Amino acid sequence: MSMRAPVTDLPLMxxxxxILAGEVPxxxxxxxxxxxxxxxxxxxxxxxxxTTLLRAAxxxxxxxxxxxxxxxxxxxxxxxxxxxxxxxxxxxRSVAGNIRYALAAANAPRAAIEERTxxxxxxxxxxxxxxxxxxxxxxxxxxxxxxxxxxxxxxxILFLDEPTASLDPHATKAIEDVIRDIASIGVxxxxxxxxxxxxxxxxxxxxxxxxxxxxxxxxxxxxxxxPRTPEARRFIAGELxx
Amino acid sequence: MFNRRTLFAAAALxxxxxxxxxxxxxxxxxxSSTTSTQDSGLFGHILPLFKAKTGIDVKVxxxxxxxxxDTGRRGDxxxxxxxxxxxxxxxxxxxxxxxxxxxxxxxxxxxGPKSDPAGIKGSKDIVAALKTIKDKGAxxxxxxxxxxxxxxxxALWKVAGIDVEAANSSKDLGPWYKSIGQGMGAALNTxxxxxSYVLADRGTWLSFKNRGDLVIAVEGxxxxxxxxxxxxxxxxxxxxxxxxxxxxxxxxxxxxxGQKAISDYKIGGEQLFYPNANDAGA
Amino acid sequence: MSGDVSALQLVLSGxxxxxxxxxxxxxxxxxxxxxxxxxxxPLGAFLALTRxxxxxxxxxxxxxxxxxxxxxVGLAIFLMLSRSGPLGSWGLLFTPQxxxxxxxxxxxxxxxxxxxxxxEDLWVEYREELAAMNIGxxxxxxxxxxxxxxxxxxxxxxxxxxxxxxxGAIMIVGGNIDGFTRTMTTAIALExxxxxxxxxVGLGIVLILIVIAINGLAWGxxxxxxxxxx
Numbered sequence: 001m002s003m004r005a006p007v008t009d010l011p012l013m014x015x016x017x018x019i020l021a022g023e024v025p026x027x028x029x030x031x032x033x034x035x036x037x038x039x040x041x042x043x044x045x046x047x048x049x050x051t052t053l054l055r056a057a058x059x060x061x062x063x064x065x066x067x068x069x070x071x072x073x074x075x076x077x078x079x080x081x082x083x084x085x086x087x088x089x090x091x092x093r094s095v096a097g098n099i100r101y102a103l104a105a106a107n108a109p110r111a112a113i114e115e116r117t118x119x120x121x122x123x124x125x126x127x128x129x130x131x132x133x134x135x136x137x138x139x140x141x142x143x144x145x146x147x148x149x150x151x152x153x154x155x156x157i158l159f160l161d162e163p164t165a166s167l168d169p170h171a172t173k174a175i176e177d178v179i180r181d182i183a184s185i186g187v188x189x190x191x192x193x194x195x196x197x198x199x200x201x202x203x204x205x206x207x208x209x210x211x212x213x214x215x216x217x218x219x220x221x222x223x224x225x226x227p228r229t230p231e232a233r234r235f236i237a238g239e240l241x242x
Numbered sequence: 243m244f245n246r247r248t249l250f251a252a253a254a255l256x257x258x259x260x261x262x263x264x265x266x267x268x269x270x271x272x273x274s275s276t277t278s279t280q281d282s283g284l285f286g287h288i289l290p291l292f293k294a295k296t297g298i299d300v301k302v303x304x305x306x307x308x309x310x311x312d313t314g315r316r317g318d319x320x321x322x323x324x325x326x327x328x329x330x331x332x333x334x335x336x337x338x339x340x341x342x343x344x345x346x347x348x349x350x351x352x353x354g355p356k357s358d359p360a361g362i363k364g365s366k367d368i369v370a371a372l373k374t375i376k377d378k379g380a381x382x383x384x385x386x387x388x389x390x391x392x393x394x395x396x397a398l399w400k401v402a403g404i405d406v407e408a409a410n411s412s413k414d415l416g417p418w419y420k421s422i423g424q425g426m427g428a429a430l431n432t433x434x435x436x437x438s439y440v441l442a443d444r445g446t447w448l449s450f451k452n453r454g455d456l457v458i459a460v461e462g463x464x465x466x467x468x469x470x471x472x473x474x475x476x477x478x479x480x481x482x483x484x485x486x487x488x489x490x491x492x493x494x495x496x497x498x499x500g501q502k503a504i505s506d507y508k509i510g511g512e513q514l515f516y517p518n519a520n521d522a523g524a
Numbered sequence: 525m526s527g528d529v530s531a532l533q534l535v536l537s538g539x540x541x542x543x544x545x546x547x548x549x550x551x552x553x554x555x556x557x558x559x560x561x562x563x564x565x566p567l568g569a570f571l572a573l574t575r576x577x578x579x580x581x582x583x584x585x586x587x588x589x590x591x592x593x594x595x596x597v598g599l600a601i602f603l604m605l606s607r608s609g610p611l612g613s614w615g616l617l618f619t620p621q622x623x624x625x626x627x628x629x630x631x632x633x634x635x636x637x638x639x640x641x642x643x644e645d646l647w648v649e650y651r652e653e654l655a656a657m658n659i660g661x662x663x664x665x666x667x668x669x670x671x672x673x674x675x676x677x678x679x680x681x682x683x684x685x686x687x688x689x690x691x692g693a694i695m696i697v698g699g700n701i702d703g704f705t706r707t708m709t710t711a712i713a714l715e716x717x718x719x720x721x722x723x724x725v726g727l728g729i730v731l732i733l734i735v736i737a738i739n740g741l742a743w744g745x746x747x748x749x750x751x752x753x754x
Contacts, residue, residue: 058656060652060655060656077658078656078658079658082656083656085652085653085656088653089649089650089652089653091650091653091667091671092671092672092674093671094752101657101667102657105657105658105659105663106657106658131752133750133751133752149657153657272618272699272701277717281714281717281718285702286702299704301618301699301701301704301705302701302702303618303699303700303701304700315608316606316607316608316609317606317607317608317612318606318607318608318617318618424717425717426717427716427717427718427719428716428717430719431716431717431719434719446718449718450718450719451718451719451720451721451722452719452720452721453719480607482607482612482613482615
């Protein structure tokens with residue numbers, strides 16, 4: 001593994017990407033570039049295609065049309081990308097065991113696993129719960145563990161699908177703090193959220209999706225101050241986009 | 243990590259499974275014999291004596307005589323020890339053994355309920371008794387398993403002028419005659435449950451505990467005597483046969499010492515088997 | 525009942541004959557379960573994780589094989605292992621090994637079918653997470669078996685229950701030889717045929733108690749494991 005050339009998955013580019021579920025288009029004509037920098041936040045109503053876009057960006061589902069490239073390569077192996085699902089599944093192991101598993105899956109050197117496990121536990125603040133069964137954790141703790149598992153892959157890009165959905169403000173803050181720390185050390189974060197406040201707090205740039213189409217992609221400051229499209233204006237105003 | 247763990251678990255499981263069935267392969271022979279010798283407890287008495295003298299373990303598979311002979315025919319036993327003279331002679335004729343040794347005899351008894359619905363209790367004439375049972379339609383249980391006892395029963399019916407085998411298969415016999423296709427103990431259990439008559443060997447009867455209302459109805463008729471023979475399975479047919487050890491067992495059975503061991507076996511003071519190895523015609 | 529008394533006396537007196545029978549029964553059935561697990565769990569995992577034409581039919585057949593009649597299995601193994609059969613030269617008929625083989629054949633479909641169900645359920649749950657972690661096919665199987673281990677214990681127990689309870693197969697291939705291939709169940713059959721019903725009942729009670737004890741131990745191990753791993 002150490003012999004691998006220091007390739008990067010950035011920039012991650014979508015060129016006229018369309019994704020179909022059977023005959024139904026989920027995403028169409030998406031052209032979009034994710035580059036190094038502050039987190040990119042995907043927003044848009046339910047069913048607008050945020051999760052599908054994240055999965056395609058991770059490489060979990062193929063594009064039906066168009067091209068997706070990572071650092072200029074198609075079909076780039078996903079070992080430097082990580083994904084946190086909206087409802088992460090806890091493996092039937094201890095908290096530390098979940099992290100060890102993710103480290104082993106990412107081919108971390110055996111000798112380094114224990115040390116990196118305790119480091120990651122510290123990063124997400126789960127040290128006191130290390131020996132607990134992961135499935136007995138609270139929702140917020142499970143999200144933090146999932147985050148630690150994702151970080152175990154030492155990703156260059158980290159995808160987060162609604163990382164704080166259904167968490168209380170306290171737990172939400174804990175997650176956001178970790179995300180900020182991750183972003184500050186140069187990991188590209190691409191996340192979706194329903195929470196406009198969170199988009200404002202974390203986002204460097206904002207992607208607004210609606211009915212599988214890309215409506216706007218601008219810097220967060222511009223998006224909230226001077227939205228260009230009527231959909232963006234209505235969405236920010238809290239109106240239902242149908 | 244997961245691979246190593248799984249391998250470890252599989253290895254542990256495998257090691258356990260492999261060590262478990264490790265058995266000492268000592269000097270032993272397989273004897274296929276009849277349920278009557280086993281159930282009567284005779285083997286429990288004589289085999290330890292034989293083992294003490296020779297160190298040979300005798301593994302007894304007890305089956306009906308027909309099945310026991312088939313086990314020998316297939317080569318799955320080294321020695322057969324059964325009681326159905328005509329079937330044994332056929333076994334010899336087919337070449338599955340080269341010599342039959344008479345060993346001992348016991349006798350059959352006709353068992354029936356205390357209430358004695360056929361009115362035959364105390365009779366010394368088995369043939370007349372069977373005729374009466376048929377005429378009165380008193381319930382009768384047959385082994386129906388091609389065992390020595392079953393073969394003897396069929397022969398006795400024939401002497402009584404009733405071909406139950408033919409009649410039974412054409413269902414002409416009536417509901418009083420039931421063929422159950424099981425061993426001696428099961429036949430006695432069935433008879434006990436239904437207060438029926440049944441032909442049994444004395445040994446099994448004496449050691450049988452679930453008698454209920456059953457008692458001996460007819461005994462002592464010469465035609466009820468039951469000869470046992472022993473044969474070594476022919477090594478020319480089945481090379482796996484342990485011929486030295488098997489022959490050693492046979493020689494011991496017909497020796498003075500073996501014959502004495504047989505006559506010494508008693509239940510409640512009653513001798514079960516009468517050695518007659520010297521009676522060449524038996 | 526006098527049955528429990530005589531059985532209890534046998535147990536309390538530490539009767540070596542009874543002890544040998546119990547030990548042989550456990551050895552045969554546990555070995556059969558171990559072998560059946562080595563066959564059944566990977567087979568169940570394979571059926572759970574792969575898609576191929578005829579897979580549904582294979583699952584139906586496997587489920588049906590859970591109800592294989594022991595006597596039929598016993599007869600089939602008997603014909604294979606008999607000196608006159610294709611594997612006669614192994615000389616295994618009327619040995620404990622033959623009984624282990626017969627019970628393995630009986631138990632493997634149960635473990636495979638239950639493992640298939642368990643692993644497939646877990647697979648549905650884990651599938652995306654493992655895909656996101658780039659776990660290959662071998663790692664997937666290992667992970668699912670390891671994480672399903674406490675549920676798989678139930679499958680092993682079902683298999684053990686079947687093995688410990690059956691008499692038809694081991695009677696035929698073992699021959700019920702005193703001190704060599706006589707197990708609890710064949711001894712019960714023998715004592716019943718000898719009309720010694722109290723002893724048969726007593727042995728039956730001992731058998732049931734042993735099965736309950738083993739299930740209890742496995743249950744305890746499962747609970748303890750779940751406390752650690754969830």
